[in-house]
Amino acid sequence: MKLAVFDIGGTTVKTGIYEDKHIIKQESFKTPKTFAALKEKMHELIDHEHFTGIAISAPGDVNIKTGVIxxxxxxxxxHQRPIFAELTAEFGLPVAIENDANCAGICETKMGNGRKFNNVAFIVIGSGVGGAIFINHELYRGAHLVGGEFGFMRGGTERILSMDATLVKAAHDYSEQTKTEVEGKELFTLAEQGDELAKTLLERFYDFLASSMYDLQVSFDFDAFILGGGVSARSEISSEVAKRLKNKLMDFDMERIMPEVMTCQYHNSANLYGAALNFLAQS
Structure with missing residues (x-):
């Protein structure tokens, strides 16, 4: 089986070829402005190889029954178009599409750090917060296809998690207060150098995330939380969040339900692998 695999993001489309259980020839291009332009770029990969099908990781609520995102x-x-049917007609190949966070979660629970657990919350932290829920190894999509959209959690405030529990937000606040431009990853270096503001903002980031994970844990009792997205490159994030989550559980004598907390194994390739695995599961 040889699949053309695409991970469609807001700024970049990642591509690859899935063959013999591996993603090879990974490349990327800037996300086109129109659907027609996207199909043209997809042809550049698909027309030069003999493929069995097309596997896609995409944003949005993917409705497999209707073939609409x-x-x-x-x-x-x-969105709001018969995209499954349109792409099948365009390329003459079977097409499988799944939500991007779900794809990353599928990869991690099937072949990554979540594979040994039955019940997993996969949390994607990038410019916002997303995720996926797996119960007894199966993806839980929810009644309205928004299962795992952790970024919309409010935690008793007027703001949602995507507004606060990201390094992008922390870096923005640092830049605004110091009148300098920094990125999220630079906050770690600044904190290590003793910058008190950087330390405070990272502490806030960890606490926002741990508080939301506390609510999820006492609601679902997961075996593990897997952290993906840009933060997965920093292994210390999982230990820092785990420490705070355990303290919050201990406050109410609930430490016995402490889950494993770890970053994902496949990092930036998780969406591509998950899209391919989703295709195989649907075929």
Whole structure:
């Protein structure tokens, strides 16, 4: 089986070829402005190889029954159209599409750090917060296809998690207060150098995340939390969040339900692998 695999993001589309259980020839291109332009770029890969099918990781609420991506995202032309049927007709190949966070979670629970656990919450932390829920190894999509959209959790405030529990937000606040431009990863270096503001903002980031994980844990009692997205490159994040989560559980004598907390294994390739695994599961 040889699959053309695409991970469609708001700024970049990653591509690869899935063959013999591996993703090879990984490349990327800037996300096109129109659906027609996207199909043209897809042809550049598909027309030069003999493929069995097309596997896609995409933003939005993917409705497999209707063949439509519902909701909205930074790639608006993907939504509210019969995209499964259109791509199948365009390329003459079977097409499988799944939500991007779900794809990353599928990869990690099938072949990554979550594979040994039955019940897993996969949390994607990038410019916002997303995720996926797996119960007894099976993806839970929810009644309205938004299972795992942790970024919309409010935690008793007027703001949602995507507004606060990201390094992008922490870096923005640091830049605003110091009148300098920094990225999220630079906060760690600044904190290590003794910068008190950087330490405070990272502490806030850890606490926002741990508080939300506390609510999820006492609601679902997961075996493990897997952290993905940009933060997965920093292994210390999982230990820092785990420490705070355990303290919050101990406050109410609930430490016995402490889950494993770890970063993902496949990092930036998780969406591509998950899209391929989703195709195989649907075929």
């Amino acid at each position: 519902e909701g909205r995202s930074m790639v608006p032309y993907l």
